[in-house]
Amino acid sequence: MDGAVIFSDHMMERAVERGIDMTDVANVIRRGRITATRKARRRWRYAVDGPDVEERPIRLIVQITGKLILITIMRRHRGTQRR
Numbered sequence: 752m753d754g755a756v757i758f759s760d761h762m763m764e765r766a767v768e769r770g771i772d773m774t775d776v777a778n779v780i781r782r783g784r785i786t787a788t789r790k791a792r793r794r795w796r797y798a799v800d801g802p803d804v805e806e807r808p809i810r811l812i813v814q815i816t817g818k819l820i821l822i823t824i825m826r827r828h829r830g831t832q833r834r
Contacts, residue, residue, distance in 0.1 A: 755818040756780070762811075762821040769826055775803035776824065779811045786810075796822060 758776075766776065783801025790796075799811045808827035814820040 757820045762823050765823050778804050779809050
């Protein structure tokens with residue numbers, strides 16, 4: 752991976768809808784951990800769970816293709832284990 756990050760239009764729309772800013776996204780990338788994997792359309796996607804800057808849980812769905820592609824993002828409620 753060359754360090755490039757691609758923000759999908761879908762992820763950007765969801766971030767705005769859900770009140771998540773780019774500082775929160777960066778925090779999840781830095782501090783989050785992979786908690787689930789799934790193969791979608793012949794490519795693997797990963798759920799990365801981590802905190803926003805106020806320590807509230809966020810899930811980021813990503814795909815790695817030589818670059819880190821951010822697919823979607825959502826707020827999580829503490830203690831939930833949704834797949």
